[in-house]
Amino acid sequence: xxxxxxxxxxxxxxxxxxxxxxxxxxxxxxxxxATGSRPDHLDHRHERTVPSDQTVLxxxxxxxxxxxxxxxxxxxxxxxxxxxRRVPFEGVTNFRxxxxxxxxxxxxxxxxxxxxxDALHGLSPGDRALYDRLGIVAVYDLRGEVERDERPNPVPSxxxxxxxxxxxxxxxxxLASATTQADGERILCDLYVGLIDHAALQxxxxxxxxxxxxxxxxxxxxxxxxxxxGLVAALLLDALGVERVTIxxxxxxxxxxxxxxxQESSYARLVESGMSQxxxxxxxxxxxWAMQHALEELDRRYGSVADYLRGPASMKPDxxxxxxxxxxxxxx
Numbered sequence: 001x002x003x004x005x006x007x008x009x010x011x012x013x014x015x016x017x018x019x020x021x022x023x024x025x026x027x028x029x030x031x032x033x034a035t036g037s038r039p040d041h042l043d044h045r046h047e048r049t050v051p052s053d054q055t056v057l058x059x060x061x062x063x064x065x066x067x068x069x070x071x072x073x074x075x076x077x078x079x080x081x082x083x084x085r086r087v088p089f090e091g092v093t094n095f096r097x098x099x100x101x102x103x104x105x106x107x108x109x110x111x112x113x114x115x116x117x118d119a120l121h122g123l124s125p126g127d128r129a130l131y132d133r134l135g136i137v138a139v140y141d142l143r144g145e146v147e148r149d150e151r152p153n154p155v156p157s158x159x160x161x162x163x164x165x166x167x168x169x170x171x172x173x174x175l176a177s178a179t180t181q182a183d184g185e186r187i188l189c190d191l192y193v194g195l196i197d198h199a200a201l202q203x204x205x206x207x208x209x210x211x212x213x214x215x216x217x218x219x220x221x222x223x224x225x226x227x228x229x230g231l232v233a234a235l236l237l238d239a240l241g242v243e244r245v246t247i248x249x250x251x252x253x254x255x256x257x258x259x260x261x262x263q264e265s266s267y268a269r270l271v272e273s274g275m276s277q278x279x280x281x282x283x284x285x286x287x288x289w290a291m292q293h294a295l296e297e298l299d300r301r302y303g304s305v306a307d308y309l310r311g312p313a314s315m316k317p318d319x320x321x322x323x324x325x326x327x328x329x330x331x332x
Contacts, residue, residue, distance in 0.1 A: 103241035118225035164194030184282020192294035204313030
């Protein structure tokens with residue numbers, strides 16, 4: 001079997017250069033690295049041919065905005081395109097592209113069509129030019145009314161609040177009884193399962209909207225881009241056929257990008273509600289096991305994410321098929 005590029009990662013370094021890493025299936029092989037402004041590599045310019053004993057490369061990147069990197073075996077073969085998953089805004093730090101993920105069916109999620117993010121009120125004046133270049137046509141705000149009123153979005157948004165429990169439920173006793181980090185993580189896990197149970201219709205509405213004509217590119221977000229956004233992103237990637245290990249990796253990236261100020265305000269509210277400091281830290285963590293348990297609980301209760309979307313989420317089968325067609329690209 002001939003060698004093929006299996007995976008490419010791009011990460012912007014503090015000095016602005018791009019660190020490119022790739023993995024090869026089969027024997028080590030020299031690769032051609034190219035860059036351009038498009039995720040389909042049609043405008044990419046050859047940068048370097050890298051020898052077979054090297055799988056890391058640093059590339060200068062002086063321009064503002066996103067740069068896509070394509071890697072292919074030297075002499076011909078499938079091209080894999082990647083970019084820095086985080087969009088480099090100044091005021092919004094957890095704004096991420098869910099493109100480039102391999103699926104069980106051999107396809108990859110398309111770059112530049114769906115983004116997951118923290119609250120957009122932090123977009124700076126300098127961020128707006130980059131935001132406009134993304135071409136986003138739909139913003140889905142998953143926050144509640146109070147959060148939206150306190151920190152309104154600076155761009156037109158569709159309000160689609162999702163809840164992890166009935167709106168009139170009282171959490172005071174539950175929060176006050178949480179004393180350890182493990183207690184906090186269990187509360188977080190219960191939230192994820194609760195979102196699956198109580199926000200099914202809103203999730204189905206969102207996914208249906210993403211499948212419609214002129215529904216992309218789009219971004220969905222909550223406050224920190226961790227929990228409500230994290231659960232929705234996990235279900236979307238699962239529906240597209242991305243492996244669970246990759247979904248959990250995507251969830252964990254929030255620990256790298258979540259802004260400290262988001263954590264501080266949320267931490268203060270949790271402690272004020274009666275939760276111990278240790279338990280509050282657990283709620284603000286990104287425990288892999290919590291998201292994994294929620295997805296396994298979805299399987300147990302509904303059979304699969306597709307059954308869940310066609311069932312309690314009330315998504316039509318045609319919409320689910322169209323969603324996959326629009327968000328997945330075959331490997332070239």
